[in-house]
Amino acid sequence: MIGIDLIKTSRMNRLMERFGDKALQKFLSSQEIQLIKNYKTASGFWAVKEATSKALGVGIGNECSFHDISITKTQKGAPQIELAEHIIQKHNIQDTSVSITHDGEYAIAVVAIQTK
Template sequence: MIGIDLVAIERITKLKERFGDKALLKFLSPEEIILAKSDATAAGFYAAKEAISKALSIGISEKCGFMDIKIYKDAKNAPSFTLSKHLIDDYEISDLSLSITHENGFAIAVAVIEGSKSSKKLWH
């Protein structure tokens, strides 16, 4: 399963100008906010969570909220993520991959999730 998302960094900047850093709490945990030292990184994390939910074919929804996805950085500073236990169990997830980049005012993320189950049937 694969998902992709694109976010204008200015969107995050405007949210923070209007609501302050608490705007980030709508889609990031306090630990993620510490990692997101710039609006570009915060936009990348937002795009990542959207891409991950799209890879699951459910989007950000009642079944998969922003806080069901936790972004972190590994020992080499590469982005990665974990999912709530119910998502791992429901989709029998065995492997995860994430790539985030930002350039020219945009952040983009691509997520790949391997699992035994999909929310979309490929055949009938």
């Protein structure tokens, strides 16, 4: 299963300027917020979570919330996804892959989910 998302980074910049960390807390855990360097990084994380929910075929909502999807980094700084146990079980997830890129005013994320 594959999901993709695109976000204009200026949208995230306005959100962060207006609401600060409260804006980030709506879709990120405190550990994820520590990884945020600026609004462009936050935009990439938003795109990852949206792309993940699309790969699951459910979108963000009751079945899968932003906080059911966690983003961490490898020792080399590459992003990786951790999913809540109920998501793993319900969708029989075996593995995930994620890629984030930024170009100009946009952040794009692609997520691949392998099932059993």
